[in-house]
Amino acid sequence: MCLGVPGRVLEWTVRDEIFGRAVVEFEGVRRECQMACVPDAVPGDYVVVHAGLALCRINPAQAELTLRQLHDFATAADRSSLPAAPSEAG
Amino acid sequence: MRYVDEFRDVGRARELLEQIRSLATRRWVLMEVCGGQTHSLLRYGLDEALADSVELIHGPGCPVCVTDTAVLDLAVAACLRPGWVLAGFGDMLRVPGTKLSLLQAQAQGGRVLPVYSPLDAVEYARLHPQLQVVFLAVGFETTAPATALAVLEARRLGLANFSLLSAHVRVLPAMDWLMQASVRVQAFLAAGHVCTVTGFSDYHAFAARHRVPVAIAGFEPLDLLQAIYACIRQLESGAAFAENCYLRAVVENGNPFARRLVDEVYEPCDRSWRGFGEIPQGGLRLRPSFSAFDAEARLAGTELPHPESTSCRAGDVLAGLLKPPDCIHFGRGCHPDTPLGAPMVSSEGACAAWFRYHPPAVEQQSADV
Numbered sequence A: 001m002c003l004g005v006p007g008r009v010l011e012w013t014v015r016d017e018i019f020g021r022a023v024v025e026f027e028g029v030r031r032e033c034q035m036a037c038v039p040d041a042v043p044g045d046y047v048v049v050h051a052g053l054a055l056c057r058i059n060p061a062q063a064e065l066t067l068r069q070l071h072d073f074a075t076a077a078d079r080s081s082l083p084a085a086p087s088e089a090g
Numbered sequence B: 001m002r003y004v005d006e007f008r009d010v011g012r013a014r015e016l017l018e019q020i021r022s023l024a025t026r027r028w029v030l031m032e033v034c035g036g037q038t039h040s041l042l043r044y045g046l047d048e049a050l051a052d053s054v055e056l057i058h059g060p061g062c063p064v065c066v067t068d069t070a071v072l073d074l075a076v077a078a079c080l081r082p083g084w085v086l087a088g089f090g091d092m093l094r095v096p097g098t099k100l101s102l103l104q105a106q107a108q109g110g111r112v113l114p115v116y117s118p119l120d121a122v123e124y125a126r127l128h129p130q131l132q133v134v135f136l137a138v139g140f141e142t143t144a145p146a147t148a149l150a151v152l153e154a155r156r157l158g159l160a161n162f163s164l165l166s167a168h169v170r171v172l173p174a175m176d177w178l179m180q181a182s183v184r185v186q187a188f189l190a191a192g193h194v195c196t197v198t199g200f201s202d203y204h205a206f207a208a209r210h211r212v213p214v215a216i217a218g219f220e221p222l223d224l225l226q227a228i229y230a231c232i233r234q235l236e237s238g239a240a241f242a243e244n245c246y247l248r249a250v251v252e253n254g255n256p257f258a259r260r261l262v263d264e265v266y267e268p269c270d271r272s273w274r275g276f277g278e279i280p281q282g283g284l285r286l287r288p289s290f291s292a293f294d295a296e297a298r299l300a301g302t303e304l305p306h307p308e309s310t311s312c313r314a315g316d317v318l319a320g321l322l323k324p325p326d327c328i329h330f331g332r333g334c335h336p337d338t339p340l341g342a343p344m345v346s347s348e349g350a351c352a353a354w355f356r357y358h359p360p361a362v363e364q365q366s367a368d369v
Helices: A060-075 B010-023 B035-043 B069-080 B102-107 B118-127 B144-157 B171-180 B192-198 B201-210 B221-237 B256-265 B288-293 B314-318 B350-357 B362-367
Strands: A005-014 A021-026 A029-034 A046-050 A053-057 B028-034 B054-061 B084-088 B112-114 B132-139 B162-168 B187-191 B214-217 B242-244 B266-273 B277-286
Touching: A005 A029, A021 A046, A029 A046, A029 A053, A046 B192, A053 B144, A053 B192, A060 B010, A060 B221, B010 B221, B028 B035, B028 B171, B028 B192, B028 B221, B035 B054, B035 B187, B035 B221, B035 B350, B054 B171, B054 B314, B069 B084, B069 B102, B069 B132, B069 B162, B084 B118, B102 B112, B118 B132, B118 B144, B118 B162, B132 B144, B144 B162, B144 B256, B144 B288, B162 B266, B162 B277, B162 B288, B171 B187, B171 B201, B171 B277, B187 B192, B187 B221, B192 B214, B192 B256, B201 B214, B201 B242, B214 B221, B256 B266, B277 B288, B314 B350
Parallel strands: B028 B054, B028 B187, B084 B112, B084 B132, B132 B162, B187 B214, B214 B242
Antiparallel strands: A005 A021, A005 A046, A021 A029, A046 A053, B266 B277
């Protein structure tokens, strides 16, 4: 139900604060999606689409960071250090 | 596909599995909240690969499964009314109601329209002014922005023949309910796509309140392994805080545009969850300013079937108290073709996931045939 599929924004078809739409491509399949939640998206951006609505833009820098971290800690020699809770937590 | 394939990298997954195994000094109990995560964990065999380090309990995050039978019965009644059409997500069609599923109602002459987007139902209503179109709005916070948009579109178009049956549910109150019910969960993998909308600022207080680690998790194997690793790292060090492991899609305060859409159209309300009972603030209902689109009001006075007792133990499965293969009906009286309850129907239901990825032995399936 909460399935979200990443797709690439190709072009805006309707510019509107609430009812804006754009064509999004999912592995060659194109579909017009609602863009109310990602008004700043530009062609080339990837968005997560759920039930025809783009829910968020995918942050490429954060995706890259995650993959790098995964690589680093998968190959790290020292795995003994454990995190402290962030001070703002709670 | 970009942002999917690289998070399914088998080599990195193997390394992460090894990391998790070497980190865990005991077998920890984690609950993945979302049914999409359940399917991913079982599909890639992560539950079995980590069986010595982690027990994964499947959570209630299948909106189709927790939708109250009374709402479904109302939807069935709506589709059987002359001149009425019930529009909804395909997942809902085979869920057993008290007497009928929507698909069975369709076979009896009911009008049912499966849609991909709630806006498709609005468009159908616009093109068919002679019909009353009811949209069955199920889903967590992930889906609420799309259905809110549909209501706003219907208002913009001035449609008098579109209404919405709100069965939306909110995930954090259900997690609170589970902790208060003393379900033996030691850490949560929180639902990543819910958090794209809501953010996770409320999860800090939740983690502190229950002294339970929470990792916001995506849906691909590496996302899930990363979140499992984060939970175990916290558990091993005695920490309990909310940690975002789905950085590419989730930020602290969620999506302000999506939240604004939801807040404009809906307000939190107490809601009965199938298998759980009433969960305080566990749902969303239309605000009074949108009462003109409230299908429940249009259907007031509809005679509904009396609830019947069922031997389905969906409630225990959804609360993480019973694993699907431990249910006496699993693969016997209950089968995807003849489901006793919603978790065997939905593409996100825990029973359906088990049936697909850990099918019961043939002898067992045929024993009762």
